[in-house]
Amino acid sequence: MSDRLDGSLVGALEAFGTPDGAALLVALDFDGTLAPLVDDPTAARMTPGARAAVDRLGALVSDGGGAARVRLAFVSGRDLDDLAARADPPPGSYLVGSHGAQTGHATAQGLESVPLELSIAQRGTLAALNDALAAAVAGREGAWVQHKPSAAVLHTRQAGPEDTAAAVEAAEAAASRLGLTAMHGKDVVEIAVLETSKGEALERLRGVVADDVGSDVSRVLYAGDDTTDEKAFAVLGDGDLTLKVGDGETLAAHRVPGADDVAAVLDTLSEAIAAGP
Incomplete structure (x- = not known):
């Protein structure tokens, strides 16, 4: 599937997968990256190609060998339980x-999450925020509010x-009014009572993966489509x-059109990792 990708990206993937002992974290956004954006968030599904590529990489990681230093993660604005249900992550994946604001780990028995x-x-502020957003969408057809454990999200698609x-x-x-930050994405405005970002989450996860693998060096591949993913790109180097x-x-540094191209990226990386030295 690497014929879908330009030569510079293929070269970057081969360099990323070089077996030099570094821990490798492959972190993926979900909506708009593995799954096309849809009007109903509960209907989002990975494309068949993305699903197959994720499962191939997950199986490679679980088999150990040259992939023993690789970890897979899903990084999303979705509530953790919702993300786990939609992504159906291979066991061993981080979420x-x-x-x-929420972290977890996929096991063969299900999701283990940090409370x-x-x-x-903060609970009082969240209640006031929910009331304010309910008023914001009242009488406005097609606008609705999604409630999360530490945030509320205005949807306007x-x-x-x-x-x-x-x-x-x-x-x-x-x-x-509440002293919070409105984070704008594609047809959404998310307001959280906890200050978090995908960039901060990736930096923490980089360290977790390095410790897990037993390496002093770690490299991160991150794929995302939205403005919120720019905070992740900003911390990588x-x-x-x-x-x-x-x-x-x-x-x-690189760009692809859609989810099936992300699948090609994952397959190319899987091939590079499986080839070994």
Whole structure:
């Protein structure tokens, strides 16, 4: 499948997979990266090609051998349980939900997650935020609010331009009033009571993976499509591999059009890792 990819990206993948003892973290966004964006988030599924490529890489990692130093992760704005249900991650995978506020690990028995606890003040702020966003979408067809353990998300993909503008303005005003930050993505505005980012989550996970593998050196491949993924690209550097999926300005060094091209990336990497020295 590497004929889908340009030569510079293939070369970067081969260099990334070089068996030099470094721990390798392959971290992937879900929506818009492995699964096409859809109006109903509960209907999101990986493309067949992406599903097969993820499973091949997961099987390679679980078999050990040359892939014993490789770990797979899914990093998403989705709630952790929702991410686990949609991604159906291979056992051994790390999961990061809610842009870093939630973490977990996939096992053969299911998801093991780190409990997320909010302070009394944070719980009160979240309740006020939920009320404000409920008011923001009231009477605006197609706009709706998703509730997370530490955040609320305004969705406007199915709303008209006027209703979208009004709902977004109300959400931004609520964030400002409550001393929170409104994070804009593709047809969403997410407001959290915990300050997190995919970049911070990746940096933490890099260290976890290095310790897990027993290596002093780690390299990260990260693929994402949205503005929130730029915070992940921003923290990665020499030796890492950054992949933007789709259009738009980006800090990523490489770009592919869609999920099936991400599948080609994963297959090319799997081949490089399996080939060994």
